Amino acid sequence: MARQEGLRHIYRFLASRQREELPSIWIPAIWNECRYPDILNTKNNEIEVYPVPFFLHHLNYLFQLSQSHAFSEGRNLDRSVIYSSLVRYSAAWDYNHDGRIQSGTILRFMILLPMLKKMGVNILYLLPVTRYSQMHWKGDVGSPYAVHTLFDLDPELHDPLLDGIAEFTLHDEMASLVEACHLLGMKVVVDFIPRVTARDSEIIEEHPDWVYWIGKEHLDGFRPPHIPELGFFEECKPDMLETVYSSAETSSFLGKFSPPPNELNPLLWQCLKQRARQSGEPLLSLIEDELGITTAPAHSDWINDVQPIWTDIAFYRLFKDVSPQVRHLIPPDQPPYVLFDTIKCNIYPGNEPNRELWDMLVEAIEFNLHTYGIDGFRIDIGHVLPVALLEEMFRRIKEIRPNAILISEDLFNRNHRKAASTGYNIMLGSGWNIMTDISVETLQAYLKELPELAIHVFACSETADTPRITSRGGIPLARMMSVFNSFLPNAVPYLTTGIEVNEEQPLNCGLGDNTGGAAIPRAFFNRITINWTHPQPMIPLLNRLYSCKYQLDYLVQPPNFFIPDAQGEVLLYAYLTGGELLVGCFNLSPDLPQTVNLDAVYPASKGWTILIDSLADSESAWLSSAAGRQGDWLLQPYQGMVFYHPHIKI
Numbered sequence: 001m002a003r004q005e006g007l008r009h010i011y012r013f014l015a016s017r018q019r020e021e022l023p024s025i026w027i028p029a030i031w032n033e034c035r036y037p038d039i040l041n042t043k044n045n046e047i048e049v050y051p052v053p054f055f056l057h058h059l060n061y062l063f064q065l066s067q068s069h070a071f072s073e074g075r076n077l078d079r080s081v082i083y084s085s086l087v088r089y090s091a092a093w094d095y096n097h098d099g100r101i102q103s104g105t106i107l108r109f110m111i112l113l114p115m116l117k118k119m120g121v122n123i124l125y126l127l128p129v130t131r132y133s134q135m136h137w138k139g140d141v142g143s144p145y146a147v148h149t150l151f152d153l154d155p156e157l158h159d160p161l162l163d164g165i166a167e168f169t170l171h172d173e174m175a176s177l178v179e180a181c182h183l184l185g186m187k188v189v190v191d192f193i194p195r196v197t198a199r200d201s202e203i204i205e206e207h208p209d210w211v212y213w214i215g216k217e218h219l220d221g222f223r224p225p226h227i228p229e230l231g232f233f234e235e236c237k238p239d240m241l242e243t244v245y246s247s248a249e250t251s252s253f254l255g256k257f258s259p260p261p262n263e264l265n266p267l268l269w270q271c272l273k274q275r276a277r278q279s280g281e282p283l284l285s286l287i288e289d290e291l292g293i294t295t296a297p298a299h300s301d302w303i304n305d306v307q308p309i310w311t312d313i314a315f316y317r318l319f320k321d322v323s324p325q326v327r328h329l330i331p332p333d334q335p336p337y338v339l340f341d342t343i344k345c346n347i348y349p350g351n352e353p354n355r356e357l358w359d360m361l362v363e364a365i366e367f368n369l370h371t372y373g374i375d376g377f378r379i380d381i382g383h384v385l386p387v388a389l390l391e392e393m394f395r396r397i398k399e400i401r402p403n404a405i406l407i408s409e410d411l412f413n414r415n416h417r418k419a420a421s422t423g424y425n426i427m428l429g430s431g432w433n434i435m436t437d438i439s440v441e442t443l444q445a446y447l448k449e450l451p452e453l454a455i456h457v458f459a460c461s462e463t464a465d466t467p468r469i470t471s472r473g474g475i476p477l478a479r480m481m482s483v484f485n486s487f488l489p490n491a492v493p494y495l496t497t498g499i500e501v502n503e504e505q506p507l508n509c510g511l512g513d514n515t516g517g518a519a520i521p522r523a524f525f526n527r528i529t530i531n532w533t534h535p536q537p538m539i540p541l542l543n544r545l546y547s548c549k550y551q552l553d554y555l556v557q558p559p560n561f562f563i564p565d566a567q568g569e570v571l572l573y574a575y576l577t578g579g580e581l582l583v584g585c586f587n588l589s590p591d592l593p594q595t596v597n598l599d600a601v602y603p604a605s606k607g608w609t610i611l612i613d614s615l616a617d618s619e620s621a622w623l624s625s626a627a628g629r630q631g632d633w634l635l636q637p638y639q640g641m642v643f644y645h646p647h648i649k650i
Helices: 006-016 051-068 106-118 170-183 238-246 248-254 266-279 283-291 355-372 387-400 413-422 440-452 470-484 539-551 619-624
Strands: 025-028 041-043 046-049 082-085 123-126 187-192 196-198 213-215 293-295 313-315 376-379 405-408 456-459 491-496 570-577 580-587 594-597 609-613 632-635 640-645
Touching: 006 051, 006 170, 025 051, 046 051, 051 106, 051 170, 082 106, 106 170, 106 539, 170 187, 170 355, 187 355, 187 405, 238 248, 266 283, 283 293, 355 387, 376 387, 387 413, 413 440, 440 570, 470 539, 470 580, 470 640, 491 539, 539 609, 570 594, 580 594, 580 632, 632 640
Parallel strands: 082 123, 082 491, 123 187, 187 376, 376 405, 456 491
Antiparallel strands: 025 046, 041 046, 196 313, 213 293, 570 580, 580 640, 594 632, 609 640
16 A cells, blocks of 8 residues: 555544444543543543544544644754654553453554654654564563564554455554654654574574574573683673683583584475475474474573573574684584674674575565655664675665664664764663663763764663663652753653653563562563553653753753763753753752752852753743742752753853
8 A cells, every 4th residue: 555545544444434333442541642522431540432433533633733743854863752662562451441451553552642742752663563473482472572574563463443444454554653653753763683583483494594403402401601711791702712612611502503404304304394384383393393403592692691591582694604713613514503703793704694694684674664664773783793784784774765763772882983883873872771870970971971972872761671760769760860861962862661651560671680580570571561540640741851952952962061060969961052051950869858059050140940840740830949049959859950041141
């Protein structure tokens, strides 16, 4: 279906169903930005509605709202706010009030878009929407990163309300979501997974040599070798290769790998493929039973990392040979294997690229751009891809979408120049790590890095891979850090779905884990909902933050940024130009009030305005509290305030 027609097609189809007697549904009241009037019932911050009339009203509201917003192909990251979402989780709810959580669908996720726009969001970053594996699940629903194919979508993202819609596929539903975002001036970026695939990936049938294999008997307890001569969590550098490969554990580890099934027993392999097609049995299960081998689970590329292996995914074999740097360290008959160095194809490339696999990955990139009309990608663990492959992918992306948003997963600000030179325009950066130790010293060191960055980074206190900020200091800390992250130089405010309602359950805890390994529900692996009925959502604060940043974007620029001395446990940063001064003050103490003196930042007469107070939610509360004040201000524990003065005498 031609782009820009999907939403109208959905609208016409739903209009044709108005006379059907469909059961009512319950949705969070906070989603009702379209002010749907015909509410059947209200209870505990939920509303009961008939679905078809509600969606028709909502789609009409989107069409009306679009008249106030223009979509731009350009890219202004200084005016951007990113919202990260896992569709099946963000829009999951007990819609029927029968105690059963229903997965979010693409159609139901559209309900959230006006709310996101109210928060200033203009980049929607979608965690994987691709069809994922039904084998080797983690949790009760399986990880979206266990991608079964890059060319299909998760079937659960289809909405039953659209059953029977003529000539309209799930791909069209996804394209309609992108269309809806564009109507509101929002760009859409999707997670692209080019380094790993599901252990029972669709590619196995035709290309079993595109992944790595081990003896089935080695699956239990499978883990990378411990290298006692090296330290904890060390990056595999070239001068360590001899040590790694001379280790007894490495020798034992390499012995677990097997040739792929098509080489191990070509005749039986053909029979198993035919049997799987005819019977519907999982091909990987047949391989395990009949050939005694299975795909090798993925693991960290860091030496002596305590992180558990990833039992549901396997690495792509991006080169047919091993790097010349290690060839002399392995037996000549060694089957294809994966280890700390071979994962990092950016540093240890082979000489013979797996050209067909590379072509497939580039084709998948093109498929996303053309089929859905998206505006960019976050490249999952892209920093370990072969440089030549990454350059090829980026070249093709920019040919199709010159202003594409390209997000690097690189975890540290120190790699900013490398990420920028590679072609990225945003990177994750160090914020997630800084927020695990919120202190004046660590935050000041972080602030000093930002003005010099060659690339924008995420300004965030949590991501989909970290615990929630509320689990580190409750709602006051979450609100204060949202203020802190909204005015940083070379940084894009980044909102993880659920932060707007102070959600405590994480999507994952792979980074900065503070759970001690507790078996808590996680949205990557379990069917859970966001606490959309929270009585004190952060949306008014987020709306105010974006509005202020937008109005003062000429002031909030790196050349105007400076860091005043901290005052006790109050961290400060500021911007000054042409007599206008903005000062952010943040009391990092969890239990003690702190006094801050603005005259110590820059002497000024009366005339301060409080732009933001993290403990207030109304504009009148911010502005009235500043009337006629100067000198000392008292900040409560975990309170953040942003002050503005229009006429500082320089």
